[in-house]
Structure formats: C-alpha cells, structure tokens
Amino acid sequence: MLMADDARRWLQDLPIRLPDRLKWHLTAVAREDVKLAKDSTLWLHEIHGDPITGRDKREARLEIYTDDLDNNPEEEEPDYTVEIGQPVSHMMPRDYLAGLSQVEFNITTKIHKNAFVALRWEIHAIHSQPLFGVPATNKDVNLSGMTLLRFEQTTNPDGSRVYTAKDEWTYWDLPALLEQIGATP
Amino acid sequence: MKLFGRKKAKTDEDEPFDPESDEGIIGYYHKYVSLAETEYVKFVSAHLARLHEPGGVAREKRENDFIELGMPRTYLEALDEVEFAVVDAVPDAATRGRARGKGHFVTRWTVSGVHNRPLAGLAPSGQRVTIEGATFTTLRDYRIRTEYTYWQLPELTRRVLER
Numbered sequence: 001m002l003m004a005d006d007a008r009r010w011l012q013d014l015p016i017r018l019p020d021r022l023k024w025h026l027t028a029v030a031r032e033d034v035k036l037a038k039d040s041t042l043w044l045h046e047i048h049g050d051p052i053t054g055r056d057k058r059e060a061r062l063e064i065y066t067d068d069l070d071n072n073p074e075e076e077e078p079d080y081t082v083e084i085g086q087p088v089s090h091m092m093p094r095d096y097l098a099g100l101s102q103v104e105f106n107i108t109t110k111i112h113k114n115a116f117v118a119l120r121w122e123i124h125a126i127h128s129q130p131l132f133g134v135p136a137t138n139k140d141v142n143l144s145g146m147t148l149l150r151f152e153q154t155t156n157p158d159g160s161r162v163y164t165a166k167d168e169w170t171y172w173d174l175p176a177l178l179e180q181i182g183a184t185p
Numbered sequence: 186m187k188l189f190g191r192k193k194a195k196t197d198e199d200e201p202f203d204p205e206s207d208e209g210i211i212g213y214y215h216k217y218v219s220l221a222e223t224e225y226v227k228f229v230s231a232h233l234a235r236l237h238e239p240g241g242v243a244r245e246k247r248e249n250d251f252i253e254l255g256m257p258r259t260y261l262e263a264l265d266e267v268e269f270a271v272v273d274a275v276p277d278a279a280t281r282g283r284a285r286g287k288g289h290f291v292t293r294w295t296v297s298g299v300h301n302r303p304l305a306g307l308a309p310s311g312q313r314v315t316i317e318g319a320t321f322t323t324l325r326d327y328r329i330r331t332e333y334t335y336w337q338l339p340e341l342t343r344r345v346l347e348r
Contacts (some may be wrong), residue, residue, distance in 0.1 A: 002232070002249055003327040006224035007278070010217050011285050018214075018281060025211050026281070091317065092337050095346050109321065109333075111277040111289040118275065118291040120321055120333055132345050144255065146319055146335050148291060169293065171319050171335035173256050174342060175305045183345070184306055 032080065036163060037112035039082040040119060040149050048097065048105040048123065080153075080161035087149060087165035092172055096123075096143060099131020099181075108144075115151040115163065120144070127181050134183045141180045145172030222276040229290045229322050230271045232329060237261065237269035237296060255333035259305065260316050264298025272317075278324075286326045293319045296336075305341050314340065 018026070045052050097103075102125055109120040123143040128136050148169040154162050178184070232249065235241050242258065245251075261267065271294050278288035297315040300307075318336030322329060 002228075002329070004225055004228040004324065005327070007221045007228065008286070008327050010221035010224065011278075011280055014214065014217055014280065014285075016282055019210060022210050022214055092342055093346065109289070111275075111291065111321075113275060113277040116275050116291075118289075118321065144335075146255075146321060146333065148293070148319065169319065171317075171337060173335065174337065174345065175256070175259075178306070178345065 032163075033112040033115070033117075036082055036115065036149075036151055037110050037117045037119075039084060040117045040147075040165075041107050041110065043084045044107065044119060044121065044147060045105055047094065048103050050103050050105040080163060082151075082163045084149070084165040087168040089168050089170065091169040092174070094170065094172075096131065096172070096177060099127055099129040099134075099136070100125035100141065101128040102126045115153060117149045117151070118146065119149075120146045131181060132178065132183050134181045137181055139180065141177060143172060143177050145170060218278070218280050221280065222278050225276050225278050225288060225290060225324070226274045226292075229276075229292060229324075229329070230274060232322075233271065233292060233294060233320060234269050237267050249329050251329040252331045253334070254331060255321075255335050258334065258336075260296065260298070260336065260338070263300060263302040263304035263309070264296070264314070264316075265301050266313075267296060267298040270295050286324070288324045290322045290324070291319060292322065293317075305338055307338070307341055307344075310340075314338065 042052055100123070104124040105121060106123075107119050107121045111118045121144065123141075123145075125141055125143070127134075127139050127141050130136060149165050150167040151163045152166045154164065156162060232245060236245050236258070238244075242253075242261065246253070271292055273293045275291045276288060277290065279285060295315055295317050297313055300310045300312055300314045302309050316336050316338050318334060320335075321333040323331045
C-alpha cells in the first residue's frame with residue numbers, strides 16, 4: 001500500500017508532546033477557522049431551509065457556569081466578525097431547492113484551514129414541486145454534495161477584522177438526482 | 186532548552202531564528218508542517234493523476250485499497266485522450282501527537298477528454314469536453330482511506346437547468 005512517506009519524514013521530526021506556548025498558539029489560530037466553519041454550517045442550513053435551532057454550547061455554558069467563566073480565556077469575545085453574504089459562485093447553482101420540500105440537511109464532514117472551509121453534505125427531501133421538467137412525484141430523494149468556501153480577511157479603520165466569503169464552489173450529484181426523479185438529460 | 190535532540194544543518198535559505206524564543210518554536214513548527222503538507226498535496230495529486238490514466242482506477246484500488254464514494258467516475262469510460270489537471274489543493278493534516286498520519290485534503294481538478302461514448306445520458310459528441318470536480322480525500326496512517334468525488338459536466342448542467 002502506498003504511503004505518504006515524504007510527508008511522514010517531515011512530521012516524524014516533530015515532538016509528540018508540544019510545548020504549552022506552541023499549543024496555545026495553535027489553539028488560537030484554529031479558533032478562527034473553527035468559527036468560519038461554524039458560520040458556514042449555519043449559512044448552508046439556512047439556505048436549505050433547515051436552520052439549526054437551539055442554543056450554542058457557549059451560550060449554555062455562560063448560563064450554567066457563570067462563576068468559572070470569569071477566568072476562562074477561551075471564552076473571550078472574538079475580535080473579528082464573519083460575513084458570508086453572497087460569495088461569487090463558481091460551480092453548480094442550487095436549483096434542486098426549487099423542487100424539494102421538507103429538506104433534512106446534514107453536514108457529514110467539514111474541514112477548515114487557512115480561511116478555507118470545505119463541507120460535505122447530504123440532503124434527504126421530498127420531490128413535491130416540478131423539478132427539471134419533471135412533475136412532482138412526492139418521492140423521497142437523497143442528494144449529496146460538497147461546498148467549498150474561501151474567505152478573505154480585511155481590517156476596518158477601527159482595527160476590527162472581518163472575514164468575508166469571497167468564493168464558493170458547490171458540487172452535487174446531478175445524475176443521481178435525475179435518476180431518482182425519473183428525469184432524462 | 187533544546188526542543189529537538191539533533192542539530193539542523195544550516196543553509197543559506199534558512200532565516201536565522203532563536204529556538205529558545207516563542208517565535209522560533211512556532212516558526213520552526215509551521216515550517217515543518219508546511220513542508221509536510223506540501224508533500225501530502227503532491228502525494229494526493231499524484232494519486233488522482235494516476236486514477237485518470239488508462240486502467241488507473243483498478244490499479245490504484247489494488248495498490249491503495251481505498252474506499253471510493255460520492256459520484257462514480259463514469260466519465261472515465263466515456264472519454265478518450267484524458268488529460269487531468271489539479272486546479273487547487275487544500276491540505277488539513279493532523280500533526281499533533283498520535284493523530285499524525287491522518288488528514289483531510291480537498292482537491293479541485295479538471296479533466297478534459299474527447300466525448301466518444303455516452304456519458305450521464307448524453308450522446309457522444311466527439312468533441313473535447315472539460316469536466317470540473319473536487320475530491321475530498323481522507324488519509325489514515327499516511328495512507329489513502331476514503332475519497333469522496335463530485336464532478337459536473339457543464340453541458341449536462343446547462344441542459345437540465347435550462348428546462
């Protein structure tokens with residue numbers, strides 16, 4: 001079986017246990033990417049008509065563990081905001097939404113690194129409206145795909161930072177959807 | 186304090202740094218991780234390129250034993266004179282502790298080929314077409330384990346969405 005040996009040679013020189021200052025640095029760097037991934041997840045859920053409800057874990061912790069929170073540096077307010085808005089879409093439009101209802105949208109895998117977020121998702125919905133020239137069949141359909149978002153950081157005159165989604169690539173399994181609803185190309 | 190137990194050979198391209206300072210340790214770590222991620226990207230890109238060679242899928246499955254998910258690569262059966270190119274690759278490799286060897290990689294690519302056989306319900310056109318796609322690759326223990334591939338044929342998308 002082929003291995004990424006060249007990558008392994010570089011990583012094997014790193015110590016297993018990292019110094020605390022390096023760990024704190026990596027945690028701080030990762031925190032921003034995690035927030036981008038969270039906001040991207042919420043945005044995609046909203047678009048698909050299946051918004052995430054319920055409180056954020058942080059808000060629940062604020063209410064329950066108020067005393068401990070005063071000394072917890074992890075709970076500091078971030079000094080940046082995230083705006084997703086209308087990124088430039090480079091790939092397939094989400095025209096499947098026009099014909100589907102009762103959408104259950106799930107993100108199955110996500111990665112977030114260096115202001116780039118990739119989300120693999122699956123949809124379970126009902127074909128209840130005309131879609132791609134096919135009248136409503138009221139059948140269950142399953143669709144999977146992937147959305148990639150690239151963010152750009154800018155700094156406002158007051159020093160606050162903003163991450164703005166610049167580019168978006170969405171790919172989804174069009175042939176499988178056509179097969180499920182009985183459409184022909 | 187010696188962070189690593191061996192001496193590093195100095196080269197002209199190395200920037201001077203102090204491994205005892207915060208910057209030194211952090212810069213050193215990021216340098217190694219960056220080098221590792223570059224190698225990871227090369228490894229995954231080479232694997233994807235081999236997949237698009239004639240007989241490549243069967244050969245790679247034999248040598249790598251990975252699970253192929255997402256959309257099947259039916260375009261390989263429909264196109265001739267296939268040319269594969271990586272547009273962009275984003276690595277997210279685990280580098281801390283025992284998670285080393287794991288990683289997720291997203292690769293955006295294009296495949297062009299002569300459309301000589303039916304593809305996704307479209308009759309062969311005999312023209313060179315370009316397919317754009319992305320692959321989500323997962324590595325465990327430095328080996329490719331799963332791959333999710335999604336692609337689109339612009340002509341098919343255009344015809345369906347224009348209805």
